[in-house]
Amino acid sequence: MSEKMLLRGSHVIAEAAVRAGCRFYFGYPITPQNELTEYMANALASLPDGVFIQSESELAAINMVIGVSMTGKRVMTSSSSPGISLKQEGISYLAGQELPAVIINTMRGGPGLGNIAPAQGDYLQATRGGGHGDYRTIVLAPGSGQELADITRMAFEYADRYRIPVIILGDGMMGQMMEPVEFPDPIDPKSLPPKPWILDGAKGRPSRIIKSLILDTSAMEEHNWKLFRKYQMIDIEVPEMERFLTDDAHLAVISYGTASRIAKGAIKRVREMGLKVGLLRPKTLWPFPKRILLQMSRTISDFLVFEMSTGQMLEDVKLSLEGRGRIHFYGRPGGIISMPDEIAKVINNIYFKEGLERE
Amino acid sequence: MKKVFSRPKSMKDAVFHYCPGCGHSIIHRLIAEIIDELNIRGKVIGVPPAGCAVLAYDYFDIDMGEAPHGRGAAVATGLKRSLPDRIVFSYQGDGDIAAIGTAETIHAANRGERITTIFVNNGVYGMTGGQMAPTTIIGQISSTTPGGRNKDRDGVPIDLSEMLAITNGSVYIERTAVDSPKNIVRTKKAITKAFKVQMAGLGFSLVEVLSPCPTNLKMSPVQANEWIASTMTTCFPLKVIKDTVGKL
Numbered sequence: 001m002s003e004k005m006l007l008r009g010s011h012v013i014a015e016a017a018v019r020a021g022c023r024f025y026f027g028y029p030i031t032p033q034n035e036l037t038e039y040m041a042n043a044l045a046s047l048p049d050g051v052f053i054q055s056e057s058e059l060a061a062i063n064m065v066i067g068v069s070m071t072g073k074r075v076m077t078s079s080s081s082p083g084i085s086l087k088q089e090g091i092s093y094l095a096g097q098e099l100p101a102v103i104i105n106t107m108r109g110g111p112g113l114g115n116i117a118p119a120q121g122d123y124l125q126a127t128r129g130g131g132h133g134d135y136r137t138i139v140l141a142p143g144s145g146q147e148l149a150d151i152t153r154m155a156f157e158y159a160d161r162y163r164i165p166v167i168i169l170g171d172g173m174m175g176q177m178m179e180p181v182e183f184p185d186p187i188d189p190k191s192l193p194p195k196p197w198i199l200d201g202a203k204g205r206p207s208r209i210i211k212s213l214i215l216d217t218s219a220m221e222e223h224n225w226k227l228f229r230k231y232q233m234i235d236i237e238v239p240e241m242e243r244f245l246t247d248d249a250h251l252a253v254i255s256y257g258t259a260s261r262i263a264k265g266a267i268k269r270v271r272e273m274g275l276k277v278g279l280l281r282p283k284t285l286w287p288f289p290k291r292i293l294l295q296m297s298r299t300i301s302d303f304l305v306f307e308m309s310t311g312q313m314l315e316d317v318k319l320s321l322e323g324r325g326r327i328h329f330y331g332r333p334g335g336i337i338s339m340p341d342e343i344a345k346v347i348n349n350i351y352f353k354e355g356l357e358r359e
Numbered sequence: 360m361k362k363v364f365s366r367p368k369s370m371k372d373a374v375f376h377y378c379p380g381c382g383h384s385i386i387h388r389l390i391a392e393i394i395d396e397l398n399i400r401g402k403v404i405g406v407p408p409a410g411c412a413v414l415a416y417d418y419f420d421i422d423m424g425e426a427p428h429g430r431g432a433a434v435a436t437g438l439k440r441s442l443p444d445r446i447v448f449s450y451q452g453d454g455d456i457a458a459i460g461t462a463e464t465i466h467a468a469n470r471g472e473r474i475t476t477i478f479v480n481n482g483v484y485g486m487t488g489g490q491m492a493p494t495t496i497i498g499q500i501s502s503t504t505p506g507g508r509n510k511d512r513d514g515v516p517i518d519l520s521e522m523l524a525i526t527n528g529s530v531y532i533e534r535t536a537v538d539s540p541k542n543i544v545r546t547k548k549a550i551t552k553a554f555k556v557q558m559a560g561l562g563f564s565l566v567e568v569l570s571p572c573p574t575n576l577k578m579s580p581v582q583a584n585e586w587i588a589s590t591m592t593t594c595f596p597l598k599v600i601k602d603t604v605g606k607l
Contacts, residue, residue: 024437026437056462057463059430059462060463060466063430063434063463064433064440066426066433066437067406067439068437068438070437199404200422201421202400202421207421208423209423210424212425
């Protein structure tokens with residue numbers, strides 16, 4: 001581990017990526033995540049094997065990612081909501097070609113150009129594939145500076161392990177906020193295990209093809225099922241959820257990322273008044289930790305989904321609970337950052353309306 | 360008995376799916392011969408496009424990584440930056456490179472990426488069934504220009520190679536054709552030079568090859584070749600467009 005450093009979230013991701021052995025970064029400027037691109041420009045310039053290109057577009061960036069990934073090296077790109085829309089073409093190809101890559105989305109208000117304030121409106125885009133075709137990406141939702149460091153390392157591990165694009169879904173608030181962080185020890189890219197599927201010129205071996213065109217319908221179907229089986233495996237091995245004060249809780253707030261930080265503040269306030277409220281914070285949005293949530297419904301009767309959107313993760317909560325428990329929703333889209341007191345009031349109202357027992 | 364003609368080592372033992380009279384088969388063979396002759400097999404990575412030539416990887420016996428439509432230059436950039444001592448080429452049609460992939464191509468050339476692009480210009484969208492291409496010439500009938508390409512409505516055919524020549528990072532750009540044995544020999548010389556330019560690390564190189572598409576031009580193979588010589592070359596003259604390299 002490194003010593004504690006005080007860094008903003010965007011810099012944490014960048015530093016963690018370099019320490020994960022990422023030597024290739026391609027990106028196009030967009031607010032509110034330019035600090036990440038700039039950090040990578042500096043960090044990779046000082047490494048002999050580092051490659052940084054400020055690409056002409058998001059499309060070019062994600063396709064450069066495809067090229068590097070074909071050679072088996074760890075590679076990353078980052079953007080914010082409108083830029084991530086542009087990258088979806090390449091993300092679909094990465095999924096079809098089973099190429100690992102790490103993609104950072106520092107979400108901002110939308111749709112369209114929207115604004116540059118923190119928001120969570122890209123949940124469905126991220127967790128339902130985002131581009132065309134029958135695929136999924138792993139979607140990780142960090143909740144703190146330290147977790148940004150840890151989750152970025154995990155993102156590269158997952159990408160390589162499952163040969164899949166991994167998205168880290170943050171927001172403008174998380175990108176700007178400065179927190180003390182300890183980093184895991186750096187990985188030398190040369191020490192990473194060799195990948196047996198890469199393109200390198202085919203010296204002394206039969207030539208290889210990396211492609212997603214499969215014209216034969218039976219073969220295409222089999223490829224789709226192959227991807228599906230991989231997704232099933234990920235759905236068993238990867239889901240993660242933080243549980244905060246849920247042991248005695250009657251009501252649980254479900255939120256991720258920046259919203260979960262606000263929710264935690266609210267929960268501490270209502271706990272002081274004797275309300276038995278906890279937090280369930282998915283750290284993986286796809287695969288969604290649905291079995292953990294379903295299990296929690298044995299002891300928790302009420303769930304309040306709080307998102308910085310009009311209700312997107314809400315769909316996954318409903319699907320996971322399969323009709324169990326009462327589901328409530330509170331959302332603030334458009335870049336509005338709620339205050340803990342505001343969420344505390346919402347919790348209070350639900351708690352008393354449903355007649356839940358106090359301490 | 361002396362063997363005078365055989366399949367290049369860099370080609371698989373496969374039957375081309377291309378239509379009779381299509382130029383892709385000739386261009387594929389030229390590239391494979393060049394890879395053999397330059398003795399760079401084992402060091403080459405190819406990037407096929409979306410379009411008829413997407414199946415190039417069924418014919419080349421080299422590593423190949425498929426690019427999304429138009430993004431060949433960006434994918435090739437990633438490959439080359441990761442493996443600078445390999446020879447990376449993209450193989451792209453006119454719609455791929457001069458319409459949907461214009462931005463990626465211009466910027467890769469401008470950065471002077473050490474890649475080689477084979478730009479196959481047949482003046483029509485082949486795989487999708489004969490629609491207007493960015494290089495369809497004025498008056499040419501296609502399935503989306505039933506009365507012929509109209510300058511005021513459709514614009515004039517784009518001179519992508521000339522545009523790329525303006526960029527500082529491009530060092531060698533030539534336009535050739537495969538309509539006659541003489542021009543096929545010239546094409547082979549040009550592609551050889553383009554690869555050598557990359558191997559010397561000098562900058563971006565591109566060969567535009569005018570190529571017959573009899574099926575979508577609704578011509579016989581012979582007519583299609585005659586059309587290239589008589590008509591297409593008046594719009595796209597065969598010449599060295601840029602050469603800052605000289606002899607290699």
